[in-house]
Amino acid sequence: VVSISTDGAAPALGQAIRQRIETLLPPAISDWARAAKQLRPSLRRRMPDADARAAFWRRFAESAFVTPAGRMSAAVETLLAGKSNPRGKVTLVGAGPGDAEYLTLKAVRALQSADIILFDDLVSDDVLDLARREAKRMLVGKRSGRPSCRQEDINRLMLAMARKGKHVVRLKSGDPMIFGRAGEEIDMLEAAGIDVDVAPGVTTALAVAARLKISLTHRDHAQGVKFITGHSRKGGLPDIDWRNAADSSVTLMVYMGARTAPTLARRLIAEGMAPKTPVVIATAVSRPAERLERTTLGALAGAVLDPCEPVLIGIGAVFSQAASETRSISGSGFSALPSLKLADSA
């Protein structure tokens, strides 16, 4: 039912585009187009008002993208009954680390059916560009250490919009279920009876692994991988079991550790981790300003990182590979790993 024309310029190109589109559109979209064709003649009688018909078709088009397979008939009935106040919902969406190519299809579809998008300040413009044009975009972000974070305001806003029947997308950098406060947001929404769905994202640690082309669990070097945060609710190093964190057989990925990095490195060394343990400092991973810097735990103890940039610190033997000359880092944004280039030294 959907046909593509490249104006006769390149039939092979048109065919290649069509193939790709078919895989990316919801499979039921042609059923919706057929239903539209059947409905059109009788709709003029049912809805004499032209504005009402236009509004109907807009709602119809949106429903085509969000209605689960097999529920088209029921959805069309609801639309025809003119129930203009649908049940609102909230989708927590993982925006990934920056590059829109790292979004999941589920995340893209959520963005493309959103009425309102509440996004953190680490979410990239490229990701926001994929959202439905009419969606209202609101920056609700809070950066680590900034005093003005009011989770209560975000919660109140999500609740109010969902109760108005809106599809609210809560867009969080990385994956929503790793750090951030998705747990609290979900608890609040479900307690209030709002439907919640989660579209996973590529968490920053895995984006770093993909960019470095290093397996975080390379079986010659690590028996597992651990994600921790570098700062506590109060801003300092979190009160965790640092002896456990210093386990050199497990790759350690530290989120939000720019401010506490030297303290963290000293603490790990005090708990027995070798100062020569390889470290990678990944800044703005997958963004145009991406930097992947290689150092050691000992050097990290004396370094000062820019606290205003999104940083992930990887610690462990797997990162020794990043040092090898043979490992090439391809793509835009960086050339090769400089051997030790930190923002400043204390």
Next chain:
Amino acid sequence: VVSISTDGAAPALGQAIRQRIETLLPPAISDWARAAKQLRPSLRRRMPDADARAAFWRRFAESAFVTPAGRMSAAVETLLAGKSNPRGKVTLVGAGPGDAEYLTLKAVRALQSADIILFDDLVSDDVLDLARREAKRMLVGKRSGRPSCRQEDINRLMLAMARKGKHVVRLKSGDPMIFGRAGEEIDMLEAAGIDVDVAPGVTTALAVAARLKISLTHRDHAQGVKFITGHSRKGGLPDIDWRNAADSSVTLMVYMGARTAPTLARRLIAEGMAPKTPVVIATAVSRPAERLERTTLGALAGAVLDPCEPVLIGIGAVFSQAASETRSISGSGFSALPSLKLADSA
């Protein structure tokens, strides 16, 4: 240049489809269509043979999807020069846990430009359906415990195809950089001078979190999350620091642990973890046969799991939320968490 027609049935639907397509196609695609229009008149003279022209347009269409922005002119020159043996490459692609909606855009694009796809047996048909129709698909999978895994054969095949100028996609379930043997494959390919790229995927642990709507690092319950594997190279429990793994302040996600689950549970209890620690057993997550079962570490010690199904075991206080009656699990494949439904009891 690309136009959509829904056969007059629903202009609003056509517009909604067009908007979505625009966000999903490479931005430069209209430049390629314009270039095609300019080229067409002179191509008949340049390439009098109709078959050669058809082959040219097929290569042209594929290039439109894989050429980086800004390099169209150079790519078209290369195509016109008839260099039919392009540089081969290998992309390691994360297939996610099963649901094709969890694929990243980068993964979809890699699948849609692949010449050959080497996939593991846990990769779902839905994911393979998104690949380019002409791509050759080869199951090279090895399931945990099956003796016939020959990594050397996979390596040889990837190398041979890439050297022939093919785009090889190595499609791995979950994220390629978490467990599996991507590290060894990358080492081998780069040592042989083959270009390697990585398209990250949603690792199973994060898919479980999304389906349960539970933050793995909910700050009221956990200070971090750790991914380990449940079986060693030899098949038994791996030789890791189990005292560290028994840290109840860190959420533990165990991959490939179906066979060793009871031994693992007993070991964690012996190292001091409470038998009442909440456990979730996630089977075939995000697939039609998905099961999310809730139990405790003590009960897991006496359970027998089906070793032929993909299982992820989550252990930690964050999963106590899964027990609460208020937490709803939406979507197809499961209704609610049964309180203790294991395959069998020893």
